[in-house]
Every structure is written in structure tokens, then in C-alpha cells.
Amino acid sequence: MVFSGFIITYNRSNLILDSISKVLSQSVSPDFLWIIDNSSDSLTLEAVDSLKSKKVKYHHMGSNAGPAGAAAKGLELCAADKADWIYWGDDDDPPTDPLIFEELFSIINFLPNNVKVGQVGLVGQLFDTQKGKIKRIENEVLNREFVLVDNIAGNQIKIINSNVVASNLLPNPKLFFGFEELDFDLKMKNRGFLSFISGELMFKQRVKYNTLNKTSNFNKHYQNNENWRDFYSNRNLLYILWINQMYLGFFNRLTVLLVKPIFNLRYGLKSFFSQVKFALRVFVGFLKLLNA
Template sequence: MTNKKFAAFIVTYNRPDILMDTIEKCLNQTMPPEKLLIVDNNDNEDTKNKLAQLYPNAAHIMVGHNSGFAGGGKIGLETLAKEGYEWILWADDNDPPYTEDTFEKLLKMAESYGATCGQVGVVGHKLNRRTGLLIRTANEELQNCEYLEVDTIGGGMIKIIRGASVLKGIVPEPKLFFGFEDLDFDLSQKRAGYKIVVHSGLFLDLRKKWNRMSVKHTRIRKKDESVLWRDYYSIRNSLFVMAKNRYYTAFFSILFVSIGKSLLNYKHGFRYGSLVTRNTCRAIRDYGLSRWYVRYLPGKPTPKTKKK
């Protein structure tokens, strides 16, 4: 092992108590990170002050604005890769490891793959390049192998990334802000020839823990209105990712399916259907006009449209 083997950074935004719990679980791992960096998107100093009190050895970067998981990811990866760390955990403030030996198992798996491995994690899937949808990894696939190669590891699924790939310019796209920035990053790694691998045992254990061993695709369901803002980013950013990778069939599939879902949601009432349709139309419009500076956030129904 080198002197700079493994570091971690956590992107946070106005959740200091949740962050402290995640930090504790990261540091209590059987193989904890040699350096912990907090990328602070907060609009106040609550997190900075709490870190100084509880974890004074944690490095801290105050971004100065909410850069999202994408912008914070770019800052954290570039900072630690330039410092020479071979492996880097990219985490959100509510993404603690699932077991005490999660990091140890993933890093051992990464080493077994050698220089071709660009990323390891717990949960991952392959991408259907015709529809733009993820193909759910079958239980049988996980049961028949120790490690499984996938196309993407979602945010929150313990993404540990090879620092050398970051030094080659493979970084998150900051303008995506939130949603599918992980898929965009992972497809960039794949294009560069890196393998993305998940640990089958950890994956299966997590499915059992969440009682998801027999989950099947479900019908369109009504979401709570407080989370509808996420759909804006999902639609806008997925269109960007499909076009960037020249998955044009998937691009139009996502476009038409999003419009169709908007219409179907009127079955939950005119007001609800209108909210979903407005989000969809805004997402398509802002993608087409490259309005990446627009922000739709919970509790803030009026978008921020001022360019930075």
C-alpha cells in the first residue's frame, strides 16, 4: 500500500446532524479513510462550527454557494486526486457505509481488478441504451459470482473511485447540479476503458435488509408533492446524458415517456397532474435552451434564474 491509499469526501448541505452521524460511521470502519474532507455547500457556518467541535481533524472546504452533489463531487474528487490518493469515496451527507467492513471489502475487490478498475461500490446496474433505463440486476447474477461488472453505481451506494481516472479529466459535470450526475460520470469512465464493479455479497445483503429480493417494476404511483421537484432534474439531466453519449433512441424514449407520464398523472387530480406537467415542460425547455443555471428546490416554488 502507498502512503496515500484511501481518502473520502462528503458533500453536505444544511444537514449538520445527519453529517455527523455519517462521519462517525465512516471513521469507525475496519479500514477508515486516511483523510476525510467535507465539501460544504451550506449557506451558514453551522456545519463548520460543529465539525470544529466534534471532528477537528476533518478537512473542510466552504464552497460559498449550493453547488449540488455534482459541483461538490467535482471539487472533492479533484482536490483529493491532486493530493495523490489512489482511491476516493464520493459520498453525500446521508450516505453512511452499510456495514463496519464495507470499505475494506470494496478496496480489496478494487485491488484484485488492477489498473482497469475505475470504480467500486455496493449497488450497481447495467444501462439499456435503447430506453435509457437501468436494467435491474438479477438476484441470480449476484448469487453466481463474487464480483459483478456494471455500467453505473448510483449515488448513495458507496462509490469509491480511482484517483488516476480523475487526473485524466473524468469528473462530474457541475451544471447537472443534482440527478444523474453519477450516471454521466460513470459512462465517462466506461468510455475511457475503466471497469465498474460491485460486491455481490454486500449487494445481496442490502437487498435482504431492505426486503427487496422479489421487487418487480411497479405501476406509476402518486408521489408526495414535496419530492416532485426531483423530477425536473431527472428529466433534464437524463436528456443531457443520453444526447452526450449519442444514445439517441434513449433520448427520444425518455422525452416521450416523460410527456406520457405527465398526462397519466392527471388521474390523481387536475392540480397534481398540472404540477407534474409543469415540471416536465420546464425540464424539457431548460434542457433545450441550455438553462443550466435554473434551480428548483424543495420549499422554493419560484426558480432561481440568475446566472452565476
């Protein structure tokens, strides 16, 4: 088995060496590791070169392609290097325990050979297609050896089966940022590739971060604050729902987007018009993305 990986980074040369170290210190360590650099300077390249490691490879995107474009390139490069399994990582979310990769591979080895595994990961979510929302997995479900999920976020130790890439499935670079992993995971699901997490590992994460009784916060991107993160997240979610023919979910999310300004009237006309402007910007962005 050839195990490879990539780490997406953007102007975080101060973090990249620690992230690389934590990935390569895993008990099951990647045979090689690509650094996919969206940075606007050469500091990350200088940091990577200082390692003088044959395991670590470097690719500069030329411009900021966002997590979506960088992940697509990382998967392509790892597949071209004949990897069987590919770690998808972020520069600021390295594995926190040296046994995580080993434990995730134990899920793959435990599953029957006839199960078409697309990916495994540390923390997963379900997706409510009718409401167009990420859905929290109940604690009681996590008592299983492995749990079938719809989505594993990029910062939750995704390990991808290279057969997915061989099937011409890649993240959509047009999404740039926001739910690009959800789009990719739903495309996998539509092709019959399944996503699994370790119930035990996810339960331990909730204990560690004291979130056992926490209500879902996965939908924070729906708050429609007027900033670039919320713009991309709302725009992309509308796009993902539409192209996957999840029309009820699409109209639910669109309704929330359009009704939010009315509720903001209680904060004054300035807040109302700000939300109207944001909603129109998101919808126009969705239409442009659809026709791109």
C-alpha cells in the same frame, strides 16, 4: 496506498458528526476526509471544528453547488492530496458496517492487474441505453465474486480510482442534482474505466432490506411529478442520453414525458395542464443545459 475521501453535506449539521465517525471507524479507514459543505450557515463548520481532528478537512462551496458541483470539488481536492483511491460519500448515507471498505478493496486486489478499474461500490445498476432507464440486476447474477455494472449511485459507497480524475474526468457541475453519478459513470465507461460491485455484498443488502423480490424502483425519477427533484432528474436524463448519442433512449424518455399528460386526463384538466407545463419546463431546461 493513499486512501482519501469526501462527504457531501447540505444543512445537516445534526448528521455530519455521525457520518464522519462511521467513515473513520472503518477497518480500512481513509487517511484523510474532506467535508464538502453546500450549507447556507456555519453550523457544519462548527461541528467539524469541534472534532479537532487532523484527518478531517473542510471546504465550503460558497453557495449550494448541488451534489454534482460538490462531488467534482471533492474529487479534485482528494486528487490534489495525492490520493490513490477516493471515497465518495453523502452525509445521510454513511457505511453501516465497519468492514465495507475492506471488502470493497478486496475486489480491487482480486481483479487482474490488466483490468482498468474505475470504481468499486456497494450496490450497482445496469443502464438500458435503448429505453433510457436504470435496469435492475437479477438476484442470480449476484452469486459472483464481483459484478460489472454501469452505475454506482453516490449513496452506495463509491470508491473512485484517482486515475479517473487524472484523466480529467469529473462530475458535471451543470447537472446540479439528479443522475450526476450516472453521467460521471458513463463518461468513465467511455474512457475504458470499469465499475464493479461485490455480488455477495449487494445480495446481503437485498436480504437486509427485504428487496430480493422487489421490482426495480430506480426509475422513480421518471414519475414527472411537478417538483424540483423530478425536474432536475428528467432534465438531466435527457441531457445525458443526448450527449452520449443514445438517441433511441432519448426519444423514448421524451415520448414518455410528452405522453404522460394525456394519461393524466383521467384525473381532470388541472392535472393534464400541470403535466403539460412540467413537460415543457423539462424540455426547455434540457435545451438550456445543452447550450450552456
